[in-house]
Amino acid sequence: AQKITQTQPGMFVQEKEAVTLDCTYDTSDQSYGLFWYKQPSSGEMIFLIYQGSYDEQNATEGRYSLNFQKARKSANLVISASQLGDSAMYFCAMREVSGNTGKLIFGQGTTLQVKP
Amino acid sequence: DAGITQSPRYKITETGRQVTLMCHQTWSHSYMFWYRQDLGHGLRLIYYSAAADITDKGEVPDGYVVSRSKTENFPLTLESATRSQTSVYFCASAAGTGNYEQYFGPGTRLTVT
Numbered sequence: 001a002q003k004i005t006q007t008q009p010g011m012f013v014q015e016k017e018a019v020t021l022d023c024t025y026d027t028s029d030q031s032y033g034l035f036w037y038k039q040p041s042s043g044e045m046i047f048l049i050y051q052g053s054y055d056e057q058n059a060t061e062g063r064y065s066l067n068f069q070k071a072r073k074s075a076n077l078v079i080s081a082s083q084l085g086d087s088a089m090y091f092c093a094m095r096e097v098s099g100n101t102g103k104l105i106f107g108q109g110t111t112l113q114v115k116p
Numbered sequence: 117d118a119g120i121t122q123s124p125r126y127k128i129t130e131t132g133r134q135v136t137l138m139c140h141q142t143w144s145h146s147y148m149f150w151y152r153q154d155l156g157h158g159l160r161l162i163y164y165s166a167a168a169d170i171t172d173k174g175e176v177p178d179g180y181v182v183s184r185s186k187t188e189n190f191p192l193t194l195e196s197a198t199r200s201q202t203s204v205y206f207c208a209s210a211a212g213t214g215n216y217e218q219y220f221g222p223g224t225r226l227t228v229t
Contacts, residue, residue, distance in 0.1 A: 004158075033215050045159075045206060045220035052215055091158060095213065101166065102147040102213040103174060106158040 002027040004092050006107035013082045014115050020067070021077040021110045023092030029053075031097040034075040035104065036066065040088040048090075051075060079112075087114045119143075122207050122221040129197050130229055137192045137224050139207030147210040148190040149218065150174075150182065152203040159206065165190055197228045 003026040013019035025034065036048040051059045051066045059066045067076040079086055089111050093104040120141040129135045139148065146167050151159040151174075161174030163182040171182050179201060181193045190209075194201055207221040 035217070037220075043204070043223050045208075045223075047217045047219070050215055050217065093159075097214055100213050101164060101172070102210050102216070102218075103149060103161050103164050104159075104218060106151075106160070108156060108158040 002029070002032075002094055002096055002105050004094050004105055004107035006092055006110050008110045009108075010111045010113070012113050012115060013079075013086075015084060016081055018078060018080045019082055019112065021079070021090050021092075021112065023075045023077065023107060025073050025075060025092075025094050027073075027094065027096055029096045029098050033095045033097070034066070034068070035093040035095070036064070036075075036077045037091045037093065038086075038088045039091065039109070040085075045091075049077070082114045084114050084116060087112060120207060120209055120219055120221040122205075122224050124224060125222065126225050128227045128229060131198060132196050135194045135197055135226070137194075137205055137207075137226070139190045139192070139221060141188055141190075141207075141209040141219075141221075143209065143211070143219075144187055145209035145211050145219075146187070147212065147216075147218075148184065149208040149210075150180075150190070150192045151206045151208065152176065152201075153206060153223075154203050162192065162205075194226075197226075199228050202226060202228045 038046040092107040149164045150162040165171045208218040
């Protein structure tokens with residue numbers, strides 16, 4: 001069964017520094033997608049970045065990049081130059097392409113606090 | 117307004133009552149989803165729908181009922197609310213599977229007393 005694991009319940013980072021949020025996954029499918037979402041204290045879910053299992057290059061979106069290591073089944077989110085507004089909960093999620101359901105499986109989340 | 121909306125945003129109900137959470141999207145997305153968010157569990161899928169009149173169970177469907185008579189609406193009904201259903205409920209939609217992003221509604225905070 002597919003599973004997402006985020007082992008860091010909480011993280012601290014100094015403003016302007018980079019931070020890595022860990023995510024490992026388990027799936028028997030060859031074709032899948034990995035997503036990261038941000039949930040600020042206001043509660044909404046904000047899509048950050050996507051990585052397909054067949055993508056050869058790591059995905060990047062502005063200050064966000066996804067460190068995709070397929071053999072290790074890890075999909076860590078890297079936030080460069082942290083800002084106070086990055087303080088939030090971050091969720092890693094996976095979608096298996098087989099079954100064609102579109103559903104996401106989420107990890108438990110990591111709370112990031114950016115210190116001034 | 118364009119997007120995905122949920123109503124009500126906050127709801128307090130009593131054990132045993134029926135309550136319906138509404139979800140409406142304006143993109144004509146085929147896929148719609150209901151998740152619940154609880155501390156320590158992240159988001160868990162309750163039900164999903166691939167198209168109008170096509171629904172299927174997710175990870176935690178017990179005690180919930182869904183329908184999808186129109187593409188844009190996907191209501192979630194708690195037939196007889198229990199305290200364990202106190203949670204934040206998110207509706208989401210997506211244009212397809214694969215690399216399509218899921219867009220989330222603002223959430224409904226439900227308290228069952």
